[in-house]
Amino acid sequence: MHVATHPVGDTQGKANPQALRDPVWVRWGLTGIAILFIVLFLCVPLGLVLFQALVKGWQAYFNALVQPDAVAALKLTLLVAVVTVPLNTVFGVAAAWAITRFEFRGKSLLTTLIDLPFSVSPVISGLIFVLMFGAQGWFGSWLSANNIKIIFAAPGIILATLFITFPFVARELIPLMQEMGCEEEEAALSLGASGWETFFKITLPNIKWALLYGVLLCNARAMGEFGAVSVVSGHIRGLTNTLPLHVEVSYNDYDAVGAFASASILAGLAVVTLVLKSLLEWKQSRERLAY
Amino acid sequence: MTQSNIMPGFRPTLAFTLFYLGLIVLIPLSTLVFKSLQLGWSDYVAIITHERVVSAFRVSFVTSLIASAVAGLFGFIIAWVMVRYPFVGKRFLDALIDLPFALPTAVAGVVLATIYQPTGILGKWLIDNFGVKVAYTPLGIVVALIFIGIPFVVRTIEPVLQEFDSTMEEAASSLGASRWQVFTKIIFPNIFPALLTGVSLAFARGVGEYGSVIFIAGNLPYVSEIIPLLIVVKLEQYQYSGATAIALTMLVVSFLLLLAINLLQLWVRKRSGQI
Secondary structure, eight states: OOOOOOOOOTTTTSOOTTGGGSOHHHHHHHHHHHHHHHIIIIIHHHHHHHHHHTTTOHHHHHHHHHSHHHHHHHHHHHHHHHHHHHHHHHHHHHHHHHHHHOOOTTHHHHHHHHHGGGGSOHHHHHHHHHHHHSTTSTTHHHHHHTTOOOTTSHHHHHHHHHHHTTTHHHHHHHHHHHHHOSHHHHHHHHTTOOHHHHIIIIIHHHHHHHHHHHHHHHHHHHHHOOHHHHHHHOOOTTTTOOHHHHHHHHHHTTOHHHHHHHHHHHHHHHHHHHHHHHHHHHHHHHHHHHO | OOOSOOOOOHHHHHHHHHHHHIIIIIHHHHHHHHHHHHSOHHHHHHHHTSHHHHHHHHHHHHHHHHHHHHHHHHHHHHHHHHHHOOOTTHHHHHHHTTHHHHSOHHHHHHHHHHHHSTTSHHHHHHHHHHOOOOTTSHHHHHHHHHHHHHHHHHHHHHHHHHHOOHHHHHHHHHTTOOHHHIIIIIIHHHHHHHHHHHHHHHHHHHHHOOHHHHHHHOOOTTTTOOHHHHHHHHHHTTOHHHHHHHHHHHHHHHHHHHHHHHHHHHHHHHHTTOO
């Protein structure tokens, strides 16, 4: 289930000499189709989020953003990201270290299992935690006897998000660290550096852009996840609604400005993610050329 | 089992990786299997062959298939144009292709529903000019899944097109092949496996997609109700076994389809002599 999310940046912008042999009408026609498609399917939706959010003016927009339910949703979304992103980052680095620096049996199986959450529908990702911790679930009666809430509360939302964003950091680091090899690290170690020193002074500077890239994608998904979170949240206003769920609830209540005001925050997050992503890709390709 | 190298940290990193993988992914996923086992075979068959479930499966797979095919066609054109032709604003448009990856699906859902509803900017235009209703029909599901699927196709084809060796093209043209012959005989067969991969990734994602679909679909049982929504409906009625049976079936069917596509791909590559 691997998608190459890095477009190879170096050759872009240069014309392919062979391509220029294509008849002019073919070139213009195909370019036109591509641009029209991107504008209709991608630009229009992005622009419309902002338009709908501001359709009743700035005042209504700000009022929608500062209403208690929206603020609570934003806080919960930030909490979820603050817990899940560091955990999955530490996991990603540890997994990449074990997988790329050592040989052991079952390595390719392990790599496949790490990618597993990508091939599971978000709804099923929520369902499995309901089956574990819900009222009829494995630990349901024990949890209710001890008065602990996981499903329809923040812990369930955090668990489902951990599952959904599980592979993001690991899958950025594994191919890079594989490609890098470990000669530099071995040299440092043989000169007497400790394991941690080697990691912080040799490995980390080499993987920093890919690591940041993984963290960025992980964060975007953690803040934006809808399906899995929707299953475990219970949609309790002001308590268990994240920002994407607040968008849904407001939209279903015909509160278009409320829905699109919150949606504009999430769309802003997506745009920032895309800009940083392009920047990181540019940095990465420049450093690879410098090797 | 480690190599005879001096790298430290094998045991702690592998132990943590396995522990965390088990805790967050494997144990939770195993609940699907255990919960299904509690269900007798006849109960399972009764749930899965229920008419509403069968039509939801049909809606999900047919719309994903159509959407991934359309995304395949336009994704191919976009990747082709992005790699081969120079034009102004290319970098900006290319970065925008990842928008469906980055935009939360709920946002995509409400905005697509707003655009294609009968009073929306494109929805109104389509009804007035062609009498086509998009939102709240299966066609709406297809539109949402094209949106979700397009980056999978473009990002899978782009690197392959970029690395494509144009000396083959030059050789064919110098031997008198027309541009169209060069495309159909040389370029397309080389790109086809990547196209197939991109389309199957888009398809797999489409079958499980929830957030971007439910707002535009109308969610009418037997007509525009998708499988992930049916799982949610069952859960809301506290029918955990029903939800689990459907979920497990969906995972298995998607897995079998992907396996079939992978075999097809292997066959295509063998035939075109790439392995």
